[in-house]
Amino acid sequence: MTRKVTKAIFPVAGLGTRFLPATKSIPKEIMTLVDRPLIQYAIDEARAAGIEEFIFVTSRGKGALEDYFDHAHELESNLRNAGKDELLAVLQSTNMDSGAIAYIRQHKALGLGHAVWCAGRLIGEEPFAVILPDDVIAAEKPCLQQMVEAYQETGGNMVAAMEVPADKASSYGVLDIREDMGALVSVKGMVEKPKANEAPSNLAVIGRYILSPNVLRNLDRKQTGAGGEIQLTDAIAQEITNSNDVYGYRFRGQRFDCGSKAGFLQATVAFGLARPELHDEFLQFLVEMTQVRKAAE
Numbered sequence: 001m002t003r004k005v006t007k008a009i010f011p012v013a014g015l016g017t018r019f020l021p022a023t024k025s026i027p028k029e030i031m032t033l034v035d036r037p038l039i040q041y042a043i044d045e046a047r048a049a050g051i052e053e054f055i056f057v058t059s060r061g062k063g064a065l066e067d068y069f070d071h072a073h074e075l076e077s078n079l080r081n082a083g084k085d086e087l088l089a090v091l092q093s094t095n096m097d098s099g100a101i102a103y104i105r106q107h108k109a110l111g112l113g114h115a116v117w118c119a120g121r122l123i124g125e126e127p128f129a130v131i132l133p134d135d136v137i138a139a140e141k142p143c144l145q146q147m148v149e150a151y152q153e154t155g156g157n158m159v160a161a162m163e164v165p166a167d168k169a170s171s172y173g174v175l176d177i178r179e180d181m182g183a184l185v186s187v188k189g190m191v192e193k194p195k196a197n198e199a200p201s202n203l204a205v206i207g208r209y210i211l212s213p214n215v216l217r218n219l220d221r222k223q224t225g226a227g228g229e230i231q232l233t234d235a236i237a238q239e240i241t242n243s244n245d246v247y248g249y250r251f252r253g254q255r256f257d258c259g260s261k262a263g264f265l266q267a268t269v270a271f272g273l274a275r276p277e278l279h280d281e282f283l284q285f286l287v288e289m290t291q292v293r294k295a296a297e
């Protein structure tokens, strides 16, 4: 099978309850880090990795997400007429080619595995990427690009992995390692949200995957797993039994869990500080805030 990865699925059909009331009217993926919505970070990362087809699995109330990818012709011509070329370039960099985006509806939030399965008909017999936009990764070389490069050597199925503290492992899918080769590990088992002290390692799966279409066939059974949801982890783990071809990839970069409030705030600070035009003023503010807090304690 080809090892060229040109399609990516973006599951964005979750309810985003941790961000209520904001997510009552705006999709979580439209929330912004500095001035770019989470989804834009995900799209930029996918493009850097060579993705050409972008498949969104959406649900009710995600209209703003579809609108975001429309070309804003009126706004573009206003900026052009006003000579605001830099802003125009920023705006145009978000434009997507006609036909490059597809939207599939997940009618009920039955779990991440089910969301990925919903996009199955658009995948066919080729490997595909899955990107969870609420995992934002700051990296010199974008995470999915690192994985696509590693995948050229391995083929099979690859999940992004990172070390987490033992007491946090039960919030993740966790890898049972067969062989640790450094950045790459071969995997002999995967457990979604293991009970405390039952995690097979502290190497957790985060929201980047390169998968074979076999995983979609495994999802056909629509078996529920942890939390009563149809889990992507279980369908990937099935491939260990079927083909023994699953790898974890320790990416280089810092991952922020923007699906949680604390992670989102940390990402805001990190991405704010990374902007040269904001850095000095923002840092000064943070230092002052910290001093005021310390004095008050």
Ligand code: UTP
Binding pocket: 011, 012, 013, 014, 015, 016, 017, 018, 019, 057, 106, 108, 109, 110, 111, 112, 114, 115, 132, 133, 134, 259
């Ligand atoms: P989360 O576990 O973060 O769930 O989903 P959520 O619904 O988005 O947010 P909370 O927990 O209620 O705050 C992880 C990813 O899987 C997608 C989500 O959109 C998110 O990108 N997902 C999850 C689906 O697309 N469909 C589902 O049924 C479940």
